[in-house]
């Protein structure tokens with residue numbers, strides 16, 4: 001994806017107030033991130049580790065989402081495969097929950113997805129980061145990148161509420 005600026009990212013949030021988007025913590029040194037190898041940028045809030053964020057670009061429009069770690073799941077989680085990049089982990093997958101955009105989200109509705117806890121899906125599909133847990137797949141890196149982008153687009157559509165109504 002192309003490099004994004006601080007103000008572009010803050011303006012792109014679908015599911016939080018403008019005030020919240022203004023205050024939330026972005027990664028330091030945005031210009032030093034490996035943008036060319038990212039399908040989306042995901043990060044944890046250093047001051048609130050149960051909060052995470054991701055931003056991507058669709059049709060040249062930045063789209064960002066606020067996420068929370070689900071406290072309900074905890075140690076009972078058996079899932080170990082990221083629903084976005086389909087990377088297998090041992091204990092490296094989190095259930096992250098996004099409030100829906102607009103009034104539905106303000107009423108408390110949300111959508112959850114199992115994601116790599118470090119939000120580094122883009123690096124896993126490119127073989128730039130390894131988990132040590134392998135599932136055999138015959139897909140090429142390009143096919144895994146396409147699948148990640150498709151899964152991410154599906155998740156964003158759910159956050160926007162564009163599906164199911």
Ligand SMILES: [Zn+2]
Pocket residue numbers: 082083084085086087115116120121124
């Ligand atoms: Zn992943």
